[in-house]
Amino acid sequence: MTPPIVSVRDLKVHFPIRSGLLGRVTDHVRAVDGVSFDLMPGKTVAIVGESGSGKSTTGYAVMGMQEPTAGQILIDGRDRTQMSANERMATMRRLQIVFQDPASALNPRMSAAESISEPLQIHRIGTARDRRERAMELLDLVGLPHSAAGKLPREFSGGQKQRIVIARALALEPQAVICDEAVSALDVSIQSQILNLLLDLQSRLGLAYIFISHDLSVVRHIADHILVMQAGKVVEQAATDEIFNAPKDTYTRQLLEAVPKL
């Protein structure tokens, strides 16, 4: 059996609350409080929940952007805390992240091709010419014309910017991409284009996704496995069909009940 790309075991992220003159730690916000799941190659695990549920913090911890308070995060079976700096850098090539707002994720002064090939430059991969060629391939992959290469972010629509961000995330050929509300800020007609792109990339490249979202209809469409989070805890996790057809937890049922039906 293939090992999971990412294994999260009893992850906790607690933030201290300081008060008084001396700023003593009086309590903790348990932003993530005991989350466990496995991400298998080519699959999508979705984390759903309302604001403050800890879904994004979980994503940041997996990405290595947030130090866990406790618990383990294994990348290809290796504990991140046991890794050397070089190994950590290497895991960054395996995992990438795409955020909600593509406008703030792109440098306004960098052309699409420069943005897309920047990760290659940072990791010192290929010659300038190789990188330029790779940027063109990536433009093809995300459905943008080659004429987009020299343009600046302001010349693109929101959906096109998100395609550029996705192309950049794919530059290092990651095995998994964390999508943190990656389609939430897009108009409905654009949202479905990007969802289609993500599904298409998954089947072509065998990508795995951790899909963080508050939108249950979108999550149902894209995910294989779902974690429902509330106040830092996973209240229920199961295969997508099970969550939607036979939700066990009261909060899951409340969430499903609250979704406006078309």
Next chain:
Amino acid sequence: MIVEGRGTADPVLSCTDLRIEIGGNPVVDGTTLAIAAGETLALVGESGCGKSMTALGLIRLLPDAARQSGGQITLEGARIDKLSERQMNRLRGDRLAMIFQEPVASLDPLMPVGRQIAEALGRASETSSTDVDARVQDMLVRVGIDRPEVRARQYPFQLSGGMCQRVMIAMAMIRRPMLLIADEPTTALDVTIQKQILDLMSDLRRETGSAVLLITHDMGVVSESADRVAVMYAGRIVEAGAVTQVFAEPRHPYTAMLLRTIPRLDGPRKVALPAISGAVPDIRDWPQGCRFHPRCPLATDRCRIEAPPLAQVEPGHDTACWHHDRIATELT
């Protein structure tokens, strides 16, 4: 009148051929609509389609850069688009109210919420301060806020987003306005809170008989809380009618494709969604003829040249499409 109110001769508010410009560009390009007492009309569309500008134009709260360049606005049969700012202010306090997407940003951070609601009652009420307090607290209870005497003294930062939106609704409804305009009132809120706020709005509407103009981008919200819907695209209303009619049998390609492209809770999973190609056009670059034609699979030469007018296809259901007969067979 093209878009008629539900069986009433006199709509609360109507506009005819409303035009709004920003820097010479028509953001709202000839909108005609009418809202009857007690009904919720949803104005739905993607960003930049002009739905919020229409709402702001209707109550004449346009930003400085924008101006009404044509059309008429009528409130209870009387023109209001020529009124002075002072007369308009009186109307806004008394007959018209508006709530916005960001409740926290719409409230004064330095004033207890109870006082903000009391302020909405205004000078018109010649009641004593104890009466005002009682009315404010009564209103807080009606919008579902517990311990009103405590909450009234709190500041916006002490309340959650959902709670702040309840306060905004209390401010808006305390004078029993004829018309409440709600611009994406639940977009910034979590889905469970969204449901509570939408339910609250419909309860209050039933109680007071106010009309509600609901601006949203969310077809689910339209389906659950509106009686009628007007779909906007690139500054124009492309389809309008009863929600049940429009959702069951859309007669404009944009509406039909929008409804198909949204992932549904009962739809197939992990398959390509029927997408609408291309992007919403930029306002400086709106296409000639029907503005949807570059993205429309039914488009013909006529669509590229001649803009279709909004016209009735069945009683109470209008569309602006030359090919509305082909939609049922080719797009659904």
